[in-house]
Amino acid sequence: MKSLYSIPSVIVCCLLCSFSFSVSAKSASGIVKDQKNKPLSYVTVLLLNSKDSSLVKGDYTNDKGEYKFEPVESGSYIISSSTVGFQKYYSAPFSIDDKNTDHKEEIILSSSNKALNEVKIVGKKPMIEVKADKTVFNVEQSINAAGSNALDLLRKSPGVRVDKDDNIEMRGKNNVLVYIDGKPTYMGAKDLAAMLKNMQSSDIESIELISNPSAKYDASGNAGIINIKLKKNKKFGTNGSLNLGAAYGKYFKESAALNLNHRDKQVNVFGNYSFNEGQNFNFQNFDRTQNAQHYDFKSENVNQNSTHNIKAGADYYINSKNVIGVMANLMLNQGDFRSSSKTYINPVGAPTDKVLTATNSIAGNSLNAGINLNYKYEDTAGRSFNIDLDYGNFDAQSKSYQPNTYWNPTETGILSRSVYRNFTPTLITIYTAKADYEQNFLKGKLGLGVKTAYVKTDNDFQFYDVVNNTDTLNLNRSNHFIYIENVNAAYLNYSRSFAEKLSLQLGLRAEQTISKGQLSSAFPANDDTVKRNYLNLFPSAGISYTINSNHSIGITGSRRIDRPNYQDLNPFENKLDELTYEKGNAFLRPQYTNSFDLTHTFKQYFTTSLSYSRVKDMFMQTTDTTEFSRTYVTQKNFASMDIAGVNISFPAPVKKWWMIYFNLNANYNKLQADFEGRKLSNTYYTYTFYADNTFTLPKDFSVNISGWFTGPNYWGGTFKMKPMGSADIGLQKLLLQKKLTAKLSLSDVFKTQRWYAISNFSGLYVNANGNYESRQLRLNLTYRFGSAEVAKRREREAGAEKESGRIKGK
Numbered sequence: 140m141k142s143l144y145s146i147p148s149v150i151v152c153c154l155l156c157s158f159s160f161s162v163s164a165k166s167a168s169g170i171v172k173d174q175k176n177k178p179l180s181y182v183t184v185l186l187l188n189s190k191d192s193s194l195v196k197g198d199y200t201n202d203k204g205e206y207k208f209e210p211v212e213s214g215s216y217i218i219s220s221s222t223v224g225f226q227k228y229y230s231a232p233f234s235i236d237d238k239n240t241d242h243k244e245e246i247i248l249s250s251s252n253k254a255l256n257e258v259k260i261v262g263k264k265p266m267i268e269v270k271a272d273k274t275v276f277n278v279e280q281s282i283n284a285a286g287s288n289a290l291d292l293l294r295k296s297p298g299v300r301v302d303k304d305d306n307i308e309m310r311g312k313n314n315v316l317v318y319i320d321g322k323p324t325y326m327g328a329k330d331l332a333a334m335l336k337n338m339q340s341s342d343i344e345s346i347e348l349i350s351n352p353s354a355k356y357d358a359s360g361n362a363g364i365i366n367i368k369l370k371k372n373k374k375f376g377t378n379g380s381l382n383l384g385a386a387y388g389k390y391f392k393e394s395a396a397l398n399l400n401h402r403d404k405q406v407n408v409f410g411n412y413s414f415n416e417g418q419n420f421n422f423q424n425f426d427r428t429q430n431a432q433h434y435d436f437k438s439e440n441v442n443q444n445s446t447h448n449i450k451a452g453a454d455y456y457i458n459s460k461n462v463i464g465v466m467a468n469l470m471l472n473q474g475d476f477r478s479s480s481k482t483y484i485n486p487v488g489a490p491t492d493k494v495l496t497a498t499n500s501i502a503g504n505s506l507n508a509g510i511n512l513n514y515k516y517e518d519t520a521g522r523s524f525n526i527d528l529d530y531g532n533f534d535a536q537s538k539s540y541q542p543n544t545y546w547n548p549t550e551t552g553i554l555s556r557s558v559y560r561n562f563t564p565t566l567i568t569i570y571t572a573k574a575d576y577e578q579n580f581l582k583g584k585l586g587l588g589v590k591t592a593y594v595k596t597d598n599d600f601q602f603y604d605v606v607n608n609t610d611t612l613n614l615n616r617s618n619h620f621i622y623i624e625n626v627n628a629a630y631l632n633y634s635r636s637f638a639e640k641l642s643l644q645l646g647l648r649a650e651q652t653i654s655k656g657q658l659s660s661a662f663p664a665n666d667d668t669v670k671r672n673y674l675n676l677f678p679s680a681g682i683s684y685t686i687n688s689n690h691s692i693g694i695t696g697s698r699r700i701d702r703p704n705y706q707d708l709n710p711f712e713n714k715l716d717e718l719t720y721e722k723g724n725a726f727l728r729p730q731y732t733n734s735f736d737l738t739h740t741f742k743q744y745f746t747t748s749l750s751y752s753r754v755k756d757m758f759m760q761t762t763d764t765t766e767f768s769r770t771y772v773t774q775k776n777f778a779s780m781d782i783a784g785v786n787i788s789f790p791a792p793v794k795k796w797w798m799i800y801f802n803l804n805a806n807y808n809k810l811q812a813d814f815e816g817r818k819l820s821n822t823y824y825t826y827t828f829y830a831d832n833t834f835t836l837p838k839d840f841s842v843n844i845s846g847w848f849t850g851p852n853y854w855g856g857t858f859k860m861k862p863m864g865s866a867d868i869g870l871q872k873l874l875l876q877k878k879l880t881a882k883l884s885l886s887d888v889f890k891t892q893r894w895y896a897i898s899n900f901s902g903l904y905v906n907a908n909g910n911y912e913s914r915q916l917r918l919n920l921t922y923r924f925g926s927a928e929v930a931k932r933r934e935r936e937a938g939a940e941k942e943s944g945r946i947k948g949k
Contacts (some may be wrong), residue, residue, distance in 0.1 A: 158592065167244065182248070184206045229613075243553040279344065307365070316357065321366060410450065416444065422437075423907070426905070428905075432485075436480060437480065439480075443474060461515070477500050480499075528571075536563070559602065560610055570594075586630075601621075632939075647679075651673075677687075681693065682701035703729070756777075761856050782926070786802070786803070824851075849862065
């Protein structure tokens, strides 16, 4: 066991020793008084970015009316202050830099019955924010986001694409690592998509798109990180919000959410509950030719889901430097999946000689629970120390019933019939611990930390043949797969600004992976047990330079890893129908990606990025053939892929009443693969365009029109996808003194989100298409109540999100 902790043990010593290093930090401080020169205690004071008035730091005054923000990065700021009975105060803009390291601001608050000459600041966040290291989609500012689920929101996010199987890509690259509240999810693609579909927009504050993360983040995710930040109240007193939503596509859907928060200067207690229920429809058609046989497959699927999501927690501020917290979350899902398919079968050029009809009824339920314990220390010298302990549990069970019937060409007589059942319990347990330390060092910021994660996934697949209504366990198709993985990591990160114009960030992360996959079945195979033990280094670097007030440039680079999802390593078969099945691959290797970005920003609005990535041992889902008539879907390591791209973003106000944002992402892709001697080489271009327009109208009305379009691209290495897109429109109205927000929207107005694909490789030709309920009419009502006084926000990032994201079908 010593090898499991060889990396973190070295860094722990550094963590304990490094508290001795400290240099003076930049700060902003002062005192708040009334018009009689009397200090005011417990007054909210905010440090705002002067460009867009976004919140940088928050504080409240002590018994002497004093406040202090430290450390503060170089930049231009505004200080705002407010409390009950007084007018809100805004300072004039000021700068913090190497010459002006300590800004003093004395605040005199005027009573609320007197006029105040103040600077007019637009406090509303833009819907899309383009920052140096990430792009932020502020969900609450989008009318069309109301009533959507998290996966729908990702479809609307700039530079993000969700394919026909709900796999997520960012800037043309797959294997995006999805975080929730700064914690990686340990789920496979199917489970992650299921969870995101059950997460409502009313629970989401923003979505952060990070293409080149620093060494502080886990090294997984070759396309970068998507961080979904859930709502957490930031106000003093007792307050909350109530959200009700309804949607109609082919079927009706409903949702509700309640957020409650109580906060004072020492304790913050919060809780969220959300519920959604409804039926979701999709269809898929596959016209397949294989070995001179033609198969015309058509299916319709309905998924009935009922989901309860609960999150609760508390923070206790021991003093101004120390805070402890606990947070727990629980997601309960009960679903009923029904699939009905028909396949017309005939020799090529001849009439239909038989028809296969199949139905699949899957009743399932899942419980996804987690708890996080957190301690944070932060002092005025710029030192901070953070510890997170996490436990997660994913428990899912599903039972399916699948009759397959072969009919004569007129479907009047039965040729043969096969009936199957299966029972598939899955239990995934996750333990993580991480510690992060930061301090000022050599006129910059030094960060270092350690993390260890232990994950055990237990998959039991029981397959039954049903004959004369009697279930008989089929030992050939049943198995029990246990996978254990231990990842130990340590990182070092340093950042520094030089003469206000130049900033530098350097990082190095080491990750050690020890894993074992064990398959138990009636008939042993060569791939029953697979063990791995490997150590990797992941450097990252970034440099930015401000040429003048109009132009700035930045260069970032990083190396990343993607480990296979747990269920994809299970080498056994899962029958979809008589002719199609899924199969895992115990010998899947991790894929590695080297990425580089060059970014230019013009007038802090117009951002252009050039990027290059090379993926080695890339694994993707692919369709292959076996026996005479069967096909199977599996994951394989392709050889390599090179991606060169350009990304252009432009958020800007056209008029006072018109805000526009557009994003263009274009890529050149070169894929080279070797399927056991069958060569594949694809060179192709892809592009995605996203645009959003928000119009502010009189009497608290606003209109939002948004849309996206993606050009031809490839899926699974061999499927060429046709262009597709979507346009949404929405109307918003503020009521009851702006406490009630009503949003009405229509998605996929022109029903253009249907996908089409063609594959012709190694004797298998497939022409496919499909869609889901992409056009939906949605109504959403949000009512806010309680205190509106903003308090200092505490940012928390627990440690178990990456591991949760590799679970399939959460």
